[in-house]
Amino acid sequence: MNGKLVAQYDPSSTDGWLKQLYKGFQLNYPKFYKMDPLAQAGYLSSELIKANHPDRLLNYKDDAIALVLANRHASVVSDLAFKNSYEIQNAPSPSLFVYTLPNIVLGEVAIANKWYGENMFAVLPKFAPEFYEQYADILLNSGSEAVLAGWLDITDSEIEVFMFLLEKSFSEIKFNTVNLLKLAENRVV
Amino acid sequence: MSVRITGIGLVSAIGLNCQANLLSLRTGKAGIAPLRNLSDREGLLVGEVKLRNEELVSRLNVTDHISRTSLLGLMAAREAWNDMPHHSSLKAGIISSTSVGGMDRSEIFYRDYLNQGNPDYGLLLTHDSGNTTERIAAALGITGYINTLSTACSSGVNAMMLGARLLQQGKLDRVLVGGVDALTRFTINGFRSLMIYDEAWCRPFDETRTGLNLGEGAGFLLLENEKSIAISGNKTLCYVNGYANAADAYHQTASSPDGKGATLAIEQAISRSGLGKDQISYINAHGTGTKNNDLSESVALKNIFGDNVPKFSSTKPFTGHTLAAAGAIEAVFSVLSIQHNLIYPNLNFQTPIEETGLIPVTE
Incomplete structure (x- = not known):
C-alpha cells in the first residue's frame, strides 16, 4: 500500500490469499464470502484505499466517486465455475451465474459503499494507462470528484490487482500515463 | 436542447409494425400465448413474435447465418429508417442494444455439437452481441458510427440516451437507436431459475403478482x-427532452425496496427536461410483474410525485418482458401515446400493492 508492505501470504494457512487479506484487515462484511474472487479483490483493494484515506473519501458526495476498472480475463474464474455447475454437477447455480460478468465487481464495490457515481469496466488486451487517463479525464470534468480506478485480473493461477485513487483537488503524484505505468510496473500498490 | 424523433419501428408479440402494435394496444389484444418456436419449452406463456425464422428470412431478403435477434431488429430498424437515402454531408450512426445477441443460433450450434460432433461453426459468428448490430447496419448501409450496448433491461433506453447525447454534442447528425432480443432457452431458463417466471399471465402492479412472462421483439427510433x-x-414526431440513468447500489439483480435508483433517474430526467412534475400526464412504467420490480418502481413514483402520481400503466401483459428491447419498444409506445393521445390499459390488474396502494390505468 503506497509502497509499504501491509500483508504477507501465509502458505501454511488453509485460507486462500484473498480470505487471508479479509481476515488480516479485520473487515466485517459477511457478503464478502458470497463474492467471486474478482469481486473479493475489488472489495479488498477499495477497502485498503479507503483505510488509507479515511477522511477524504468519506467526505465526497455519494455520487461524486466514480469507479473505473479493467482487466484482461473478464470473469473467467466464475465462468468456468458456472460451466462446471451445469456440465458436471448438472445443477446450474444462480449464485455463480450472477458473477459471470466482470462488471459485477463494480456493483459490489458500489453496494458496499452506497456509491451512486459513474462506473465503467473494460476488458482490455493488457494494462493500458492511456485508457485510465482518458476516462478519468472525462469523469473529473463532468461532475466526479474522485475516481477509484484499477486493474483486477484474476485467473485460477494468478491474482493481479493494482488499484489507485485519483482526486480532482488533491494530488500526491501527478496523474499521467508515464507515472501510472511506472507505479504499475513497480507494483507500488 | 431537444432531440427530434423522426422515425419509429416496432416488432413485438402484438404486431410486426407500429400500426399493428397500435391496433392491438387500442383493442386490448394481448400477445401472450403458449410458446411455439422453441421445441423443448412448448406451452410456456411468452410474448412470441408470430413468425418463424424462415418467414423472417424470406420477408427481409437476407442470406447467410443470421440470428433471430438480428432478423427482428432489422425488421423494426427498416421501419424506423424508412428507406431514407444516405447523404455524404451527414454523419449517420446506429446504436442497438441486446442482451442475448445471437444466443438463439448458439443454442442450435451447441445442441449439434453435443449430438453429432459435426456442428456448423459458422453459426458462432452470429453469437457476439455486436454482430446483431453490424448485420442491421450493413442492411441499412450505415457505416459511420456503430455501437452495441448490453445493460440488461435498461439497454434500449440507454441506447436512446447515448444517441441523444451524440446528437447534442454534434458528433452525429442522425442516429438510429433501439433494442432487440429474441426468445432463447438461455433467458427463459435463467429467469425460471431465479424463480421470477410466472407460469400464468403476468399481473403488473397487482398485489398477487408472482413474476414476468418473457417476450421478444425490437423497437427502433430515428433521431435527427x-x-x-x-x-x-422527415417530420418530427416527438422530442427527447430529458433523460438520466442512475444506480441503486443495492443488489446485483434486485431493485432496492426504497426505489433509490429509479427515483434518482426519474428526478434527473424531469429536471433536465425543464418540465414541472405536474406536466407529466402519463407514465409508461417498466412494470415487469415481479414482486421486487413493481414494488420498487411504485415506491419511486411515490417518492417523486407524492400523492399526485400521474396516470400510469405497464404494457408487459401485451408484449411480455422483451429485456433489452423493452425500453425501446416502450419508448415507441410512448411516442404513439403522444401522437394519438392514448393511455394504454394495464391488463390483469385487480388489487393494489398493499405497501403503496397505487392503481394503474386499466382501460
Whole structure:
C-alpha cells in the first residue's frame, strides 16, 4: 500500500490469499464470502484505499466517486465455475451465474459503499494507462470528484490487482500515463 | 436542447409494425400465448413474435447465418429508417442494444455439437452481441458510427440516451437507436431459475403478482438534428427532452425496496427536461410483474410525485418482458401515446400493492 508492505501470504494457512487479506484487515462484511474472487479483490483493494484515506473519501458526495476498472480475463474464474455447475454437477447455480460478468465487481464495490457515481469496466488486451487517463479525464470534468480506478485480473493461477485513487483537488503524484505505468510496473500498490 | 424523433419501428408479440402494435394496444389484444418456436419449452406463456425464422428470412431478403435477434431488429430498424437515402454531408450512426445477441443460433450450434460432433461453426459468428448490430447496419448501409450496448433491461433506453447525447454534442447528425432480443432457452431458463417466471399471465402492479412472462421483439427510433431533417424532409414526431440513468447500489439483480435508483433517474430526467412534475400526464412504467420490480418502481413514483402520481400503466401483459428491447419498444409506445393521445390499459390488474396502494390505468 503506497509502497509499504501491509500483508504477507501465509502458505501454511488453509485460507486462500484473498480470505487471508479479509481476515488480516479485520473487515466485517459477511457478503464478502458470497463474492467471486474478482469481486473479493475489488472489495479488498477499495477497502485498503479507503483505510488509507479515511477522511477524504468519506467526505465526497455519494455520487461524486466514480469507479473505473479493467482487466484482461473478464470473469473467467466464475465462468468456468458456472460451466462446471451445469456440465458436471448438472445443477446450474444462480449464485455463480450472477458473477459471470466482470462488471459485477463494480456493483459490489458500489453496494458496499452506497456509491451512486459513474462506473465503467473494460476488458482490455493488457494494462493500458492511456485508457485510465482518458476516462478519468472525462469523469473529473463532468461532475466526479474522485475516481477509484484499477486493474483486477484474476485467473485460477494468478491474482493481479493494482488499484489507485485519483482526486480532482488533491494530488500526491501527478496523474499521467508515464507515472501510472511506472507505479504499475513497480507494483507500488 | 431537444432531440427530434423522426422515425419509429416496432416488432413485438402484438404486431410486426407500429400500426399493428397500435391496433392491438387500442383493442386490448394481448400477445401472450403458449410458446411455439422453441421445441423443448412448448406451452410456456411468452410474448412470441408470430413468425418463424424462415418467414423472417424470406420477408427481409437476407442470406447467410443470421440470428433471430438480428432478423427482428432489422425488421423494426427498416421501419424506423424508412428507406431514407444516405447523404455524404451527414454523419449517420446506429446504436442497438441486446442482451442475448445471437444466443438463439448458439443454442442450435451447441445442441449439434453435443449430438453429432459435426456442428456448423459458422453459426458462432452470429453469437457476439455486436454482430446483431453490424448485420442491421450493413442492411441499412450505415457505416459511420456503430455501437452495441448490453445493460440488461435498461439497454434500449440507454441506447436512446447515448444517441441523444451524440446528437447534442454534434458528433452525429442522425442516429438510429433501439433494442432487440429474441426468445432463447438461455433467458427463459435463467429467469425460471431465479424463480421470477410466472407460469400464468403476468399481473403488473397487482398485489398477487408472482413474476414476468418473457417476450421478444425490437423497437427502433430515428433521431435527427436540423441539418439532417433539412435534407431528409422527415417530420418530427416527438422530442427527447430529458433523460438520466442512475444506480441503486443495492443488489446485483434486485431493485432496492426504497426505489433509490429509479427515483434518482426519474428526478434527473424531469429536471433536465425543464418540465414541472405536474406536466407529466402519463407514465409508461417498466412494470415487469415481479414482486421486487413493481414494488420498487411504485415506491419511486411515490417518492417523486407524492400523492399526485400521474396516470400510469405497464404494457408487459401485451408484449411480455422483451429485456433489452423493452425500453425501446416502450419508448415507441410512448411516442404513439403522444401522437394519438392514448393511455394504454394495464391488463390483469385487480388489487393494489398493499405497501403503496397505487392503481394503474386499466382501460
